Amino acid sequence: MEITSISNGIIIDHIQAGSGLKILDYLNFDTEHGSVALIMNVSSNKHGKKDIIKLENYENVDVNVLGLIDHHATVIYIKNHEIVKKIKLTLPEKVTNVLRCKNPRCITSSESVPHVFNLADAEAGKYQCEYCDNVA
Amino acid sequence: MNLQGRHLIAPLDLSVAEMEGLFALAERIISAPEDFSDVCKGKLLATLFYEPSTRTRLSFEAAMLRLGGRAFGFSEPSSSSAAKGESIADTIRTIACYADIAVMRHPKEGAALVAAQSSSVPLINAGDGGHFHPTQTLTDLLTIRLERGKLGDITVGLCGDLKFGRTVHSLICAFARYSGVKFVLISPDELRVPEYVRAEMNDFAEVRDLNEALPDLDVLYMTRVQRERFFNEEDYIRLKDSYILNAAKLRNAKPDLMVLHPLPRVNEIATDVDDDPRAFYFRQMKNGMYVRMALIMSLLGKGQF
Numbered sequence: 001m002e003i004t005s006i007s008n009g010i011i012i013d014h015i016q017a018g019s020g021l022k023i024l025d026y027l028n029f030d031t032e033h034g035s036v037a038l039i040m041n042v043s044s045n046k047h048g049k050k051d052i053i054k055l056e057n058y059e060n061v062d063v064n065v066l067g068l069i070d071h072h073a074t075v076i077y078i079k080n081h082e083i084v085k086k087i088k089l090t091l092p093e094k095v096t097n098v099l100r101c102k103n104p105r106c107i108t109s110s111e112s113v114p115h116v117f118n119l120a121d122a123e124a125g126k127y128q129c130e131y132c133d134n135v136a
Numbered sequence: 137m138n139l140q141g142r143h144l145i146a147p148l149d150l151s152v153a154e155m156e157g158l159f160a161l162a163e164r165i166i167s168a169p170e171d172f173s174d175v176c177k178g179k180l181l182a183t184l185f186y187e188p189s190t191r192t193r194l195s196f197e198a199a200m201l202r203l204g205g206r207a208f209g210f211s212e213p214s215s216s217s218a219a220k221g222e223s224i225a226d227t228i229r230t231i232a233c234y235a236d237i238a239v240m241r242h243p244k245e246g247a248a249l250v251a252a253q254s255s256s257v258p259l260i261n262a263g264d265g266g267h268f269h270p271t272q273t274l275t276d277l278l279t280i281r282l283e284r285g286k287l288g289d290i291t292v293g294l295c296g297d298l299k300f301g302r303t304v305h306s307l308i309c310a311f312a313r314y315s316g317v318k319f320v321l322i323s324p325d326e327l328r329v330p331e332y333v334r335a336e337m338n339d340f341a342e343v344r345d346l347n348e349a350l351p352d353l354d355v356l357y358m359t360r361v362q363r364e365r366f367f368n369e370e371d372y373i374r375l376k377d378s379y380i381l382n383a384a385k386l387r388n389a390k391p392d393l394m395v396l397h398p399l400p401r402v403n404e405i406a407t408d409v410d411d412d413p414r415a416f417y418f419r420q421m422k423n424g425m426y427v428r429m430a431l432i433m434s435l436l437g438k439g440q441f
Contacts, residue, residue, distance in 0.1 A: 104367070105265050107246040111224055120332070131246020132267055133332040 020051030106132035140437030147310040161430040174204035182235035183209030199428040225254035258435035266300035273306040275424035289316035300365035382406035
C-alpha cells in the first residue's frame with residue numbers, strides 16, 4: 001500500500017498496531033488544520049506490524065499524551081520535505097487531566113482540582129494519583 | 137536544620153534527619169516544658185476539622201497553648217462555609233489571612249495536599265481520609281524512641297485495618313527508612329496494605345493469624361476497623377471483630393513488647409490489657425502533644441535544630 005509523503009507536518013511512526021485509532025481519538029485532531037492519515041497494520045521490521053499517523057501542516061502534538069498511550073512510537077517533524085526533529089517517545093513523568101482517579105475516596109471526586117498522575121513504575125507503566133497515591 | 141514555612145502533608149515530607157531533630161526537640165520539651173511556655177507568644181493556630189477528632193485536635197490546641205500561642209477553628213464542617221459548598225482552596229486562603237499556622241483533617245484522601253497548594257501559611261495534615269496521618273507517626277516513633285533509645289533493628293507488627301488505616305500507611309512509609317526494620321502485616325485479605333505503601337517496604341511478611349505473629353514482635357501496632365471508611369455496612373460488620381488483643385494472647389509475647397494504638401479503640405484491645413506494662417497507648421497520647429509542640433515551633437521558625 002502506498003501512502004504519499006508529506007512536505008510539512010508531523011509523522012507519528014512505530015505506533016503499536018491497534019493503538020493508532022486510540023491516539024486519533026485521544027488527540028482529537030482538528031482536520032480543518034490539514035489532512036490526517038491513519039495507516040494501520042503496516043509491515044514493520046521492528047514490531048512485525050505497526051500503525052502510522054501522518055498529520056499534514058501540523059506543527060505540534062502533545063508528546064506527553066502520546067507517550068502515555070504508546071511510548072514505543074516516534075514523532076517526526078517535517079519541514080519542506082526534510083526531517084527537522086525526531087522524538088523517541090517515553091512515558092511522561094507527570095500527566096495532567098489525561099487519566100482520571102477512580103478512587104471514590106480521593107479529593108478529586110469532590111473538589112474541582114486537576115487530575116494529576118505521576119509515573120510510579122516505568123517498567124510496569126504504572127501511574128499514581130498525586131493526591132491519594134492510588135495506582136491508575 | 138530549619139523547617140520554617142514548610143507544610144507537613146505526607147510522612148516522607150520530612151527526612152530521617154528532620155524527624156530525629158523533631159524528636160530531640162520534643163525530648164527537650166518533655167524534660168523542661170516551662171522553658172518553652174512562651175516561645176510562640178502572639179502566634180495563632182487554626183484547626184480545620186472536617187471530620188471528628190478528640191486527641192489530634194485537642195493535642196494540637198494544647199500544644200499551641202502550652203507554647204504561649206492561641207488556637208481557634210472549627211470541629212465539624214457544618215459550622216463552617218464548607219456547609220455552603222466552599223472549596224478547600226478558598227477555605228484555606230481565608231484561614232491563612234487570620235492564622236500563622238493551620239492544621240486540617242478531612243475525610244477525603246489528598247485533601248491536605250489540595251489545601252497546601254493554596255496555603256500561604258504552614259499546613260499540617262491531621263489525617264486525610266484513609267491516606268496519611270503524619271503527626272500520628274511522629275507520635276508513634278517518639279514513643280518507641282523514648283522506650284528503646286533508638287529506631288531501627290526492630291520487628292513491628294501492624295494489625296487490623298491496614299487498607300484504610302492512615303496511621304498505618306504513614307508509620308510504614310516513615311519507619312521503613314530506618315535500618316533493620318522488619319514489618320509483619322497482620323490483616324484479613326480484604327484489609328491488606330495498598331500498593332503505594334507496600335512499595336515502601338524492604339522487609340515484610342503478611343500473615344492472617346495474630347497469635348502466630350505475636351511471639352516475634354518488638355512492637356504491636358493495633359488499629360480499629362473503621363466504620364466510616366466502608367461504603368458497605370455488611371463488609372464492616374463482617375470484618376470489625378477480625379482481631380482482638382487480650383491479656384491471654386499477650387502471654388505469648390515478648391516481655392518488652394510495646395503495644396501501641398493510635399486510638400480511639402472500640403474492642404480490638406480488651407480492657408484487661410490496659411494495666412499491662414507493655415500497653416503504651418495511653419503514654420503515646422501525651423507524647424503526641426509534645427511532638428506536636430516541637431513541630432509547631434519548627435514550622436513557625438521557633439525551633440531550629
